[in-house]
Amino acid sequence: MAQHLKSSSKSILLNILRHNIGFSSPSHASRHLRHNLPHGPLTTRLSPNPITRYCNTMVDTLSSIGSHEDTNSQVMDFPGGKVAFTPEIHFISESNEERVPCYRVLDDNGQQLTNSQFVPVSKEIAVKMYSDMVTLQMMDNIFYEAQRQGRLSFYATAFGEEAINIASAAALSPDDVIFPQYREPGVLLWRGFTLQEFANQCFGNKSDYGKGRQMPVHYGSNKLNYFTVSATIATQLPNAVGAAYSLKMDEKDACAVTFFGDGGSSEGDFHAALNFAAVMEAPVLFICRNNGWAISTPTSDQFRSDGVVVKGRAYGIRSIRVDGNDALAMYSAVHEAREMAIREHRPILIEALTYRVGHHSTSDDSTRYRSADEIEWWNKARNPLSRFRTWVESNGWWSDEAESDLRSKIKKEMLEAIRVAEKTEKPNLNHMFSDVYDVPPLNLREQELLVRQAIKSHPQDYPSDVPL
């Protein structure tokens, strides 16, 4: 029966193909060729599967498509490349037997692994990386407490993900444009955003670059090439592809970098953006912070694939899985990925495995859906700060004294920043209506008048600290 199945199905397939393609002339074929393609070699790889399949790894083939069937080799000539036939009915397994291994440089205790490959880091960079990780952690702590005390309306911490934040920022150049989700303030911190500027945005005062229009942690800075956080999940991924396309058109030595979580990888925009980036050959880094939880949804309820890294191949994108709590590994991975992205005009997917030690945000209490032990274990045993600190100290670049100096300095700075931000005036009422368009149209001008009239006639119903 199998024999019968083989030959008839093959001929059916061929007939369908002949019928559907409907073209064979080179002019039609050229539609599928993009004229700006780098003419790289056509790579073929044997899969390790015992039933050998010859697969093209390049989506566009440069050989003649639509050229006459070669009856000797019996391949399916298809828009997209040649595909070999197989007489065996074989389904590709839903997962590999082994999961994709995770790249790391330091072990759990911060000791450098033997034979580890990594990009060397100078003392300056290493010390700045560690200091910024400490600063990020303390900033998160203090802002979180401020929210609990009622001084801030909202906050979202990045506990446990300091290495991802800082190390990736350290490996990038200031010209690389960042499209964050909302758990990456460390990138801004690395680039020079001051604690005062963070506080201003969280308090929504008139010094906030966002003019008080967004929730706390929705930072943005065009100076530092960090695009304003848009709370919608994964919408920044296609934006990043567009920015990469723009950088490519301008031939800049820079790439677009975008961050998202394990939950974000379920959104349609993730799949579309990866597909687009691959087709457009856009220099963009997709960095997934797989921290195990999307609010209360664990990854087992988010996807059934081997994490996010395997999805890269589905779109023709080079991918790597990294230990997100290992600062050196993150640094090296992002560094290498950036080189590849810019030099070869290709997107790269990086899955950084980590753990969300904090709650999703101040509106969440994660002990309701996960054990406090689990959180505690990740906080202590796999802590990115302590691991990196061990390595930095082993090089003689850090000490206990430096640590306590740093911590007291940051604490002072933070408290001062909060004090000043709290006291600073809120933005003027006209900022409710400005920047909706470049020039306010008639209807907005009218509406502003109405609001002002209402405030004038009922001043007791409106907050007194908003300047008019």
Add this chain to the structure above:
Amino acid sequence: MLAEDASFTVTHVHPMRTLDGITLPHVLRFLRFVTLPGKKKMAARIHGGAGAGAATALSTFNPKKLVAPSRTNLPAARSSKRCIVAAAGSDASKSLRVGHSQKLIANAAVATKAETSATTGTGHELLLFEALQEGLEEEMDRDPRVCVMGEDVGHYGGSYKVTKGLADKFGDLRVLDTPICENAFTGMGIGAAMTGLRPVIEGMNMGFLLLAFNQISNNCGMLHYTSGGQFTIPVVIRGPGGVGRQLGAEHSQRLESYFQSIPGIQMVACSTPYNAKGLMKAAIRSENPVILFEHVLLYNLKEKIPDEEYICNLEEAEMVRPGEHITILTYSRMRYHVMQAAKTLVNKGYDPEVIDIRSLKPFDLYTIGNSVKKTHRVLIVEECMRTGGIGASLTAAINENFHDYLDAPVMCLSSQDVPTPYAGTLEEWTVVQPAQIVTAVEQLCQ
């Protein structure tokens, strides 16, 4: 009063705020003619530049001969331009700002001289989709940051041929074919715009842009505001919409209803080759995100448009036919149904004022208001559905702002709240027909 067959065109700048106010003259061309009482001639033949009143005539215009498009059944609306003198038009004189128009006056003066020999004057004839393409091409020539992205816009030239030839001229990168994901390529356009490009995003059909609603609403409309003005998003999102010729319910959507609430975007609808090119250019030059609504059935309209460069004001309505008895507000394809009804109405002795509102967000309440104050009766004719359409918002705006000037309630003719049926006869009756417009006017003017 000008002689009957003299033309008088005014190039002026509208007093309303200009979005791109720095260097570019925003031009609105009014076309006004003269009729002597008692004469009922249709489409008068126009000579150029004659008559004393033509002192301010800047260039001539042939009567709009709307050639029937290749598709059957487009109402044979030869918009008869009834002739009324414009010299004393209140809006026209108020809003004439010579300063801005200097550049175009100079150009047009040359043109005027050329055609006193009573030839048909300068200008070239083309179809609406070609006008869009011309506008797009001119802007791409002018500014290297302008790029196009969408499905099949490259070598295929676009499903309605608006981008024909552009990929050959500007390359694959500037005229980008994307995979099928409207949300993704709209998001891409937004990201590119934030980094300095000026993308023109094409939705193959407006209905497909429903998939891009997330990006349009949350990112396109909002990011300029929430970033505190740090990032601008000068994108143009365009595509054909409206009820076509048996395209089925999913391909006959009127997205202007759904998009009109989104803060931060502007919406314009083109209806003639002249304003199609003008609006396309203005939209590209605008710093705000603009959604340009085209109509599937209007792509083959033919008109003669000027050779010299011009753009149309994005927030301005177009006076199609001045009148005294009633104000008819419309846009896009319904303009032609209205003009056909106007023919009948004039025969019956009515004098409707027809305004193509063009700017769907924000409304040009200045022009509309002046008209309401003159006629005291308003009829809105739209293709949107009754519930939550442009007509609904316009009715509310007129009632709020011009209540005292109305002698009758604002009437709005819209499509029914049904998905557009495929059957041709049913489809025809979901769209407002000229006969209904005539009845409505008669009712309002009792």
